[in-house]
Amino acid sequence: PLARKWILTLFMGTCLLYCARMAMPICAVSMAASFHWSKIDSGLVLGGFFWGYCFTQILGGHASDKFGGERVLFFSAASWALITAGTPLLAQLGSHTLSLMTMTRFLMGLLQGVFFPSLASLCSQRVVKGERGFLMSTMHSGGYLGTLLAGGMGSLMLDWYGWESMFYSIGFLSGLWALFVWLCFLKGEVAPKRKESSKGPQWTMSRTRWWSLLKKPPVWAMVFAHMCMCSTSNTLLSWLPTYFKESFPHAGAWVYNVIPWLAAIPSAFGGGYVSDFLINQGYCVASVRKIMQIFAMGVSNMFILPLCGDVTFPSAVIFVSAAMSVSTFTSSGVSVNVQDLTPSCAGALYGFMNMLGAFMG
Secondary structure, eight states: OHHHHSHHHHHHHHHHHHHHHHHHHHHHHHHHHHHTOOHHHHHHHHHHHHHHHHHTHHHHHHHHHHHOHHHHHHHHHHHHHHHHHHHHHHHTSTTOHHHHHHHHHHHHHHHHTTHHHHHHHHHHHHSOHHHHHHHHHHHHHHHHHHHHHHHHHHHHHHHHHOHHHHHHHHHHHHHHHHHHHIIIIISSTTOOOOOOOSOHHHHHHHHHOGGGGGGSHHHHHHHHHHHHHHHHHHHHHHHHHHHHHHHOTTSOHHHHHHHHHHHHHHHHHHHHHHHHHHHHTTOOHHHHHHHHHHIIIIIHHHHHGGGGSOOOHHHHHHHHHHHHHHHGGGGGTHHHHHHHHOGGGHHHHHHHHHHHHHHHO
């Protein structure tokens, strides 16, 4: 099955995706000094990514449902690898650096916006239910690792070789990954096959009229749950450094920038393993998804609430790490539930969910 043969490949793809996504935020200070950007200019460049990211979610999911997620993944990875590697060159073209970098980030968002809907489509059509939780949890943990690598290695590369080196190296590695996908997913004989369904007419109808699912209350419950998770994760990602810097000004930044993400990686693996184990033991799929989502939303918020009061620095790090760890269980909850409910149009529906989630940020 795909989950066993290609889990490392997709994990590395998600890791490189986040490395490429984080390259500009990490290099923004150095680039602002080089090109004399103000804070407003830097915000304009960084914000361009999210506008582009919103626009291709549904389109990427629909294309994956129709043509195959592996094809969309290859096109996406090859394109943003080229843009990432070419960013330093574009920055040196003429005097319109700000406009070029803003457009580059916008295009990066457009191309990366199709990635996770493609994964959802690929997983729903090629992977059995009892293996989806661990696969999707692994994919999301790759994002945590990519964030860590981009922050850690990026800081060293900025000091040693300059900001250009980060774009070149990540673009090169992403290009190699796209080539591997081309050779193994698209041309290789071991490319995973679509699962056969005994309900063929329903699959055909759902491909052409998937939007009718938006009338179903369970679908909207799933959408709102995903929006809530995106809102929480984006808030933590954006404001945690500010919270720690203002509350504990003398604390080491590496502690709160590294430990929560390190804790999230094994937690994501564990949540995916537990969910698949319960399903393979005969437990109801819907019940397992609900249990994982209750932990991701309810239990994680129980760890966040104490941060509103007076806590010590070690306690704050522990609470944040616990909240981040438990929140990864959503990878075995709502993030996979869309594949259970709508396997034939999971990519498009997940794109719709992710688009709304991006607006919540």
